[in-house]
Amino acid sequence: MDTELDLGRARAAVDAALAAAAAQNKRISVAVVDHRGHDVLVVRGDGAAWFTTGVARAKAATTALMGVASGNLAGLRADYPELLELIAAQTAQPVTTLPGGIPVRAEGTVVGAVGVSGASPDEDAAYAEAGVAALRSAGQSMS
Template identity: 70%
Template sequence: MQNDMDLTRARAAAEAALTAAERDGKRISIAVVDHRGQDVLVLRGDGAPWFTAGVARAKAATAALMGAASGDLAGLRAAHPELLDLIGAQTPQPMTTLAGGVPVRLGVDVVGAIGVSGADPDEDVAFARAGIAALRAIGERSAS
């Protein structure tokens, strides 16, 4: 995997997440962002509710900017209720502790994130991880 999130990689990740969701009969939206939380690709699958694209964006941006899965930040919100709101006021997308945003790492560096919305929280995470697996496969092929 290269050091940046480009459109080719974003498409592969989104298609892998969407395919995994469709196999399970789920209708989702996927957002792939770069390390700054900026959109690279946002896709709303057929039949996914209108609001899921925006929720997927928030999950992905949160994961990229915080370097942690969005759902893992619930403890931070509980310990410091105002902190995520203060951070979120400085970002283009609202911050969220909803599960489904997963950072994409190259070594220790966050190069982007994938956010999924539309299924149950654990399913959203699984579909995001399917997207990350597709990115890793691309990276392994290009390294060969």
């Protein structure tokens, strides 16, 4: 079973996230990364702020590397503030606890992530979920 996050699948996720945001007149950027947090596709939507690509990339990379939604790491930062700094020192992208990064799983294993930036944190997470849902509805072996 093919579980790799390739460019075609990444485009489907990006298109779905951008469409969900456009339906609410939001301007966002979307990053899709592989299981190592490396870029597959990063897109700044029309009118999105210049910095949103970097934030989306950090959310996606954090999620892929940690295996959980980026927003779920806020408690870890609160309980062990030094830990995320130590982890971040070992990664290519900054580590963030901002919501908006959602993992992509295949057969229970994290194979990548979708990260969104440009709207409120909760909206970013919802748009990233729309991207992951597009992978599911396309009949892929991912969730």
